[in-house]
Amino acid sequence: MKLQVKICDHLKSFDVASIKEKTSYECEECIKAGDTWVHLRTCQECGVTLCCDSSPNKHASNHFKLHQNHSVIISAEPNEHWAWCYEHKSFLEY
Ligand SMILES: [Zn+2]
Ligand SMILES: [Zn+2]
Numbered sequence: 001m002k003l004q005v006k007i008c009d010h011l012k013s014f015d016v017a018s019i020k021e022k023t024s025y026e027c028e029e030c031i032k033a034g035d036t037w038v039h040l041r042t043c044q045e046c047g048v049t050l051c052c053d054s055s056p057n058k059h060a061s062n063h064f065k066l067h068q069n070h071s072v073i074i075s076a077e078p079n080e081h082w083a084w085c086y087e088h089k090s091f092l093e094y
């Protein structure tokens, strides 16, 4: 079953041609702490790559809590093409 979610204005203006791709395939906060992660997400505001909510440290959502204007992330996983807005809980596949 697919969730039908309204696409927020952030994701409406999301431009696939100007995506901020991951610069490294690791969570820089987990690396500093010597910790591990499950999946990686890339912030579309500043381009930082951090770990997902299934990871023990949830650095990507912490990043949004600290920087409320950094609400849009994309999956940094290979073969995953989607964006998520933390603020509006909006989801977009591209
Ligand atoms: Zn939004
Ligand atoms: Zn992390």
Ligand SMILES: [Zn+2]
Binding pocket: 043, 044, 045, 046, 047, 048, 063, 067, 070
């Ligand atoms: Zn950011």
